[in-house]
Structures are given as structure tokens and as C-alpha cells.
Ligand code: SF4
């Protein structure tokens with residue numbers, strides 16, 4: 634415990650560490666801020682971990698800092714749930730959830746552009762991708778035991794490093810996590826080439842909220858994600 638350092642620069646999400654040793658006997662203790670707690674719910678709901686095997690030390694979060702600029706980290710500026718939604722012990726004073734509709738500003742601006750412009754924008758972005766998979770590896774919603782990106786059989790994702798395959802990777806990943814992204818912003822934070830991945834994720838979140846109503850992934854572990862349930866009242870424009 635003497636070696637544990639926890640300061641305002643500890644930006645990395647903690648929940649994904651639970652998958653490092655999924656068959657570990659006994660309980661695992663984990664520190665969790667609001668985003669980490671939603672990520673834990675994500676993993677519980679996806680059947681990756683059991684709640685009874687985790688001891689969650691919740692930390693009421695006031696935001697973390699970017700180690701380069703010293704300013705509040707981008708992901709924290711857009712945070713809606715800084716207080717852990719699941720915990721066993723809690724440290725600090727709870728902070729109420731905030732709506733932050735402005736986090737969809739970049740998406741709304743992009744939606745105003747013509748289809749060709751949007752296509753060029755994302756092509757430019759994914760031309761930079763080096764397929765390091767850091768975005769996938771840090772993401773608590775990317776928790777498949779075998780990712781489509783690691784398939785070697787023909788017909789899955791090609792291994793060539795070029796824009797078309799990069800786009801297939803980026804867009805498929807966005808769709809895979811469409812109704813399960815907990816908006817921790819870790820993918821965009823770790824991308825070494827600065828692709829604004831949260832713009833893609835938030836486009837899907839915005840559309841899902843318009844089609845299925847207000848839904849925030851990982852806020853609890855009981856409410857099924859909208860794309861994982863069927864209702865006769867579902868809107869049909871997308872079918
Ligand atoms: S995203 Fe929210 S809960 Fe997570 S570190 Fe930033 S302010 Fe804290």
C-alpha cells in the first residue's frame with residue numbers, strides 16, 4: 634500500500650484490470666471513480682466479472698488533469714457521472730450527475746456537413762490510424778475474448794495497413810460498442826495519433842437516445858442496452 638500513488642494525473646480507467654486474471658480465486662479490490670464504476674457495471678452486465686467477486690472502493694471524483702497541459706483532462710470535461718454508481722466503500726463527497734448536452738456539440742456540427750464531407754473527414758482521420766489497438770485494449774466495452782480484429786481467416790478484417798481496412802476496424806468497433814459505450818473517453822485519450830474517437834461513439838449514442846429514449850450505459854447493471862432488447866414499440870426507421 635505504501636507504493637500506491639493516486640493523484641490527479643492517474644487518468645487510466647481501472648475496470649479493465651479486472652480482466653487481467655478473470656479466473657482468479659477470491660475477491661479483487663478496485664478503486665473506482667464514476668467512469669470506472671460504470672465500466673465495472675459494463676463488465677458485470679456483459680458477463681465478464683461477478684459483482685460478488687469485487688470489492689469496490691468508490692472515489693467521488695472532481696476531475697483529473699492532463700499531464701501535458703495541466704488543465705482538466707478532456708474526458709473529464711465531458712463527464713456526466715463523477716460519483717461512482719456502484720461501490721462498497723465510498724471516499725469523498727458525492728457529486729450529482731450533470732447532463733452536459735454540450736458533449737454532443739462536435740457531433741451536431743458534423744451532422745450539418747454533406748455526406749461527402751463527412752466521408753472525407755473520417756477517411757482523413759483513419760488514414761492516420763496505425764492499428765495499435767490501444768483504443769480497443771483500454772475500452773471496457775471491448776471485452777470479447779476474441780476480437781474480430783484478431784481473426785486471421787479470410788473475410789474478417791484484413792491485416793494490411795491502409796485507410797480502407799483502418800476504417801473497417803474503426804467503424805466496426807464503434808458499432809460493436811454502440812449501446813454499451815460508457816463515455817469514459819479513454820479510447821480518444823490513448824489514441825497516439827489523435828483520432829477523435831468519442832465523436833464516433835457519441836454520434837451513435839445520440840442516435841440511440843433519439844430512437845430509444847434517454848439511456849446511459851453502465852449506470853446500472855440491470856437495464857439491458859437498447860440494441861440488446863426488442864419491443865413492439867421500437868421505432869422502425871432503421872429497419
Ligand atoms: S471521467 Fe468523470 S469520473 Fe472519470 S476521471 Fe474524469 S471526472 Fe472523474
Ligand code: SF4
Pocket residue numbers: 761762763764765766767768769803820823824825826827828
Ligand atoms: S488507438 Fe488510434 S491509432 Fe491505435 S488502433 Fe485505435 S484509432 Fe488506430
